[in-house]
Amino acid sequence: MTPVLDLQAVEKRFGAVTALSEVDLTIDRGEFFALLGPSGSGKTTMLRVIAGLERPDRGRVLVEGREVTALPPYLRNIGMVFQDFLLFPHKTVGENIVFPLRMQRRSRAEQQEQLAWVSRLVRLQGLEERYPHQLSGGQKQRVALARGLVSRPTLLLLDEPLANLDRELRREMEVEIRRYQRELGIPFVYVTHNQEEALTIADRMAVMYRGRIEQVGDKLDLYMRPETRFVAGFLGHPNRFSARVLEIADGRMLLDWNGVRLRQERRFETRAGETVELFLKSERIRLCRRPDEAAALPNRVPGRLQDAIFKGVFADCFVTLNNGAELVVAATPDAAGIPRESPVTLAWDIADAHAFPVEQEGGGS
């Protein structure tokens, strides 16, 4: 089956800056895809290339198997929702929404029919006569979404659509947007720098960094099995530290971390004496008050609890280890009741931490 969108070796430069390099990506029918990356990673440029607002220097863009690389945006039938909503201030809500249909010269009856349908979908009925400045932020965002969806485009691009909304509204809109996507079956490509948002909303995602796609796949895979140092260090805001390789055997490494022995999976070529960098998500660490609780786990490090911040579902515990390092642990909320300065043991399994060679091109953040 032809994918809805197929980017082949797309490259885009702005002067000396490479915004996109060698980007390959396919997006299938009906999928909710998130493009995640820090600002300046090229994700917005990618969206603009897909929409036709930027022309790639190299590579091809295919929509439903048809090459559109050189096609102007107005011939692509791709919907787009922008970060600042960008409603036409001189047009009413209704006029804003039917704008794409008017451009396609659809009949007035059809425009009204689609307007009624999409206003119901995004829950804007009764606001059609208002002007954008009379709307709240959330309503503006709904109008922008309605305008993007009204012509039932082959693909809907969303560029940080919730960045300008407050937190409560963002939660609500995340759920809403997922609902539109499921009801319409149109593939959504959702750009964001907010990983919680990307993880909540999408099915599949790509993490971008410095104009490249670092890793693409199922969101759970990216989170649990990062393949690059950047993804490992980015998703889940993990603890990070370096350790020296002591021995290698049976696909495992024995590491020395400032005097503490660690056991770790080996997933790349390395030799004894080299340094590796480890990324360990705070929720993968077990916080044990008695050392024997951790007996089943290969990595155990004793330390002292510095502080525990109650967060509701869990508690962030700051632990200073006996080797001088400090780790953050997401523990069950009752950990907030442990007295400060209590001795604790942190423990994790060999696959919980992700190790990467220290020097890797394109790494670091």
Add this chain to the structure above:
Amino acid sequence: MKNRGLRFDPRIQFAMLALPGAAFVFVFLVLPLLSIVVFSFWRTERYELIPEWNLENYRIVLTDPTYLTFLLRSLVMATVVCLASVVYAWPVAYFIAKHGGRYRLVLVLLTAAPFLTGIVLRVTALQQILGPIGLVNMALMTFGFEPIEALMYSNVASAIGLVYLWIPFMIVAIYLSLLNFDFELLEVAKVAGARPWRAFLEVTWPLNWIGTAIGIVLVFVPTFAATVTPRFLGGPNGSLFGNILEHQFGATGTWALGSAMGVVLFLVSLAFILLIGRTIDPKRTGFTGIGR
């Protein structure tokens, strides 16, 4: 904290702030204008104003075909010059606003550079280009072509001169409007399926209509009252209403009639401004602050 400064009633504060401006407008604008209005109802005899109230001057201006013809010519001239200025100024202002970068302001000010000299000098300079022995026609003749008659002492020459004189106003007005225009809206329109021209008509033009309208008024009013330009460039058949009006205060010394003509000129300009104002729908200007 106690405010120890002098405090006035807000209405007095307002009056104190408004007074200098209001006095200026009153002394230098309202009073002269009022005197013209008064004169227009008097009559002149042997170069002297005689305060005898009558409507004769208006009867002449509004019924004598000569004056009406000149009024109509000025109206047509002002309309044509406005249209030409809009068509010419838009691309210039658009280019500067969009691609001028950090030289934007300099570029806009440069379009107004001719204002550093006087009108007479500017028009005379234009004569050197358009006239019978002007640059354009001399060049044509040097290379064996026929000179363009329309450029020599004609209404076309006048129109070119007037566009040249007043177009900086138009450019600045449109440029200032475009500064507040969010060009990203054009990208939205294009993604939504609008071809570039359609996007311009649907988004750029309506959202910058106020600026354009201001430019139109700023060009219309001085063009409608033009005297120097048609005198220097228009030739024997190029006289406009302003020239005839000027004549009343000079050669013929019929000040009262001239005043009536001035009042008519003023009223027609005012009517035009109101007409343009009618085209502005406050709801649809996009000027409502954060309209998006």
